[in-house]
Amino acid sequence: MSRQTALHATHVAAGARMVDFAGWDMPLNYGSQIEEHNAVRSSAGMFDVSHMTVIDLPDDSGRSFLRRLVANDVDKLGEPGRALYGVLLNHEGGVVDDLIVYRRAKGYRVVVNAGTREKVLAWFADNNAEGTAILERDLAMIAVQGPDAVARFESTAGTAGVSALEPFSMQEAGGTMIARTGYTGEDGVEVILPGDEAVSLWRSLQAAGVVPAGLAARDTLRLEAGLNLYGQDMDDTTSPLVSNLAWTVDWAPRDFIGRAAIETEREAGISQKLTGLVMEGRGVLRHGQTVITTEGDGTITSGVYSPTLGYAIALARLPRAAGGSAEVEIRGRNHPVKIVRPPFVRHGKRVYKDPR
Amino acid sequence: MSEFPTDLKYAKSHEWARLEEDGLVTVGISDHAQQALGDVVYVEHPEVGQTVSAGSEAGVVESVKAASDIYAPVSGTIVEVNEVLEDAPETVNQDPYGDGWFFRIEPDDVSELEELLDAEAYGELCEEDEH
Numbered sequence A: 001m002s003r004q005t006a007l008h009a010t011h012v013a014a015g016a017r018m019v020d021f022a023g024w025d026m027p028l029n030y031g032s033q034i035e036e037h038n039a040v041r042s043s044a045g046m047f048d049v050s051h052m053t054v055i056d057l058p059d060d061s062g063r064s065f066l067r068r069l070v071a072n073d074v075d076k077l078g079e080p081g082r083a084l085y086g087v088l089l090n091h092e093g094g095v096v097d098d099l100i101v102y103r104r105a106k107g108y109r110v111v112v113n114a115g116t117r118e119k120v121l122a123w124f125a126d127n128n129a130e131g132t133a134i135l136e137r138d139l140a141m142i143a144v145q146g147p148d149a150v151a152r153f154e155s156t157a158g159t160a161g162v163s164a165l166e167p168f169s170m171q172e173a174g175g176t177m178i179a180r181t182g183y184t185g186e187d188g189v190e191v192i193l194p195g196d197e198a199v200s201l202w203r204s205l206q207a208a209g210v211v212p213a214g215l216a217a218r219d220t221l222r223l224e225a226g227l228n229l230y231g232q233d234m235d236d237t238t239s240p241l242v243s244n245l246a247w248t249v250d251w252a253p254r255d256f257i258g259r260a261a262i263e264t265e266r267e268a269g270i271s272q273k274l275t276g277l278v279m280e281g282r283g284v285l286r287h288g289q290t291v292i293t294t295e296g297d298g299t300i301t302s303g304v305y306s307p308t309l310g311y312a313i314a315l316a317r318l319p320r321a322a323g324g325s326a327e328v329e330i331r332g333r334n335h336p337v338k339i340v341r342p343p344f345v346r347h348g349k350r351v352y353k354d355p356r
Numbered sequence B: 001m002s003e004f005p006t007d008l009k010y011a012k013s014h015e016w017a018r019l020e021e022d023g024l025v026t027v028g029i030s031d032h033a034q035q036a037l038g039d040v041v042y043v044e045h046p047e048v049g050q051t052v053s054a055g056s057e058a059g060v061v062e063s064v065k066a067a068s069d070i071y072a073p074v075s076g077t078i079v080e081v082n083e084v085l086e087d088a089p090e091t092v093n094q095d096p097y098g099d100g101w102f103f104r105i106e107p108d109d110v111s112e113l114e115e116l117l118d119a120e121a122y123g124e125l126c127e128e129d130e131h
Helices: A008-013 A033-042 A062-069 A117-126 A149-157 A195-207 A215-224 A259-268 B031-037 B110-115 B119-130
Strands: A017-021 A024-029 A045-048 A053-057 A083-089 A095-103 A108-112 A135-137 A140-145 A170-173 A176-179 A188-193 A272-279 A290-293 A296-306 A311-319 A325-330 A333-340 B015-019 B025-029 B040-044 B057-063 B067-071 B076-081 B103-107
Touching (some): A008 A024, A008 A195, A033 A045, A045 A195, A045 A215, A062 A108, A062 A117, A083 A259, A140 A149, A140 A195, A149 A188, A215 A296, A215 A311, A272 A296, A272 A325, B031 B119, B103 B110
Antiparallel strands (some): A045 A140, A053 A135, A176 A188, A272 A311, A296 A311, B040 B057, B057 B067
């Protein structure tokens, strides 16, 4: 039996196509995923992301715990109200999961993926010699994203000050956290709130013209924004150094799990990279397709038709020296592609540069 | 909910076939299939003049989400493909039984159509699919 979010009945009543996602019955789309995608790029859309795993570390010892488990340094957070993206590494340097860490007035909150919930909770428990309190929370989460998202959210929720929040910061009041974070490459907020308040917020946002969007649109938006999906673009066997996430590793002296392994990898020479592909011709790039470059073969980790650009884009793990043009084999025929640096789209516009 | 016009025959692989007055068979994908695929963004047609047998591959339809093979519901020769879909693949979603047709076959043997499902049997198949 699939788990249901507080908004489940609302999605079903709206005629959403529901699918199982990591054990949750979630909306894939409410009609056209392209229209939902375009609503987020041009105005405002909202996603039920209550399936994400919210874990609180309310004690002071949460700091040393996270400094040991997250490859980014949570001490960068400084003041309460700031957020940080990072990865958890295993001892081999592979990515256990990616996460956002929020520094609260007291303690920390982390949000990890739905599909990794049990693995991460076990990983936390196995690496908790100090006995830091680790509390999984049962809360709803709504992401409101797009150029009009913040204004519509502020007017609807009657919450002041959200537009003044910096990206990657948050405010909390009355059991609700409002963060300027997201997974679309647009402005917006992610709201973590009690489940019994989710339906009324959703309805009033919809009345304000915010378009419900499903997991399908979430995937095309995040890929256009060049954002990795855990389990597809990175996993327990790939290090952040070959996953376009070296920027999330803080190398300043500090011991964290996986550090030794990725230091060894860095000293030995990194052989691969996760980068972008675009195919301006006809057809669609897909996960698992082989990429043929002058430096050797690689593999597409995520591929999709980009509704904003009108052609296919992908993330691919390629030999590190690969650049310029390449070919992708689709149904026995080789198609030309360009190797480009993600992101592909930000704030509704193409941002990648053609290779020289 | 999906629609299943009763004047069409359906393959288990979700193509529909219509015997036209000129003796050709028009082929497309069902309303159920287009809903399952989601937004169609690319259609790869078979070659005009290509011979196909019932159940053989005859092109590909790609949605944002997935690629799916199209199978010829009857044996024969491809005589026309719907070029509208090259620039407007979304027509498959908008009008799966009308302007969103894929190709026309000159059938070797029209009695092969009798081996396909009628609307009622196909509707039951789709219902099982969803549960």
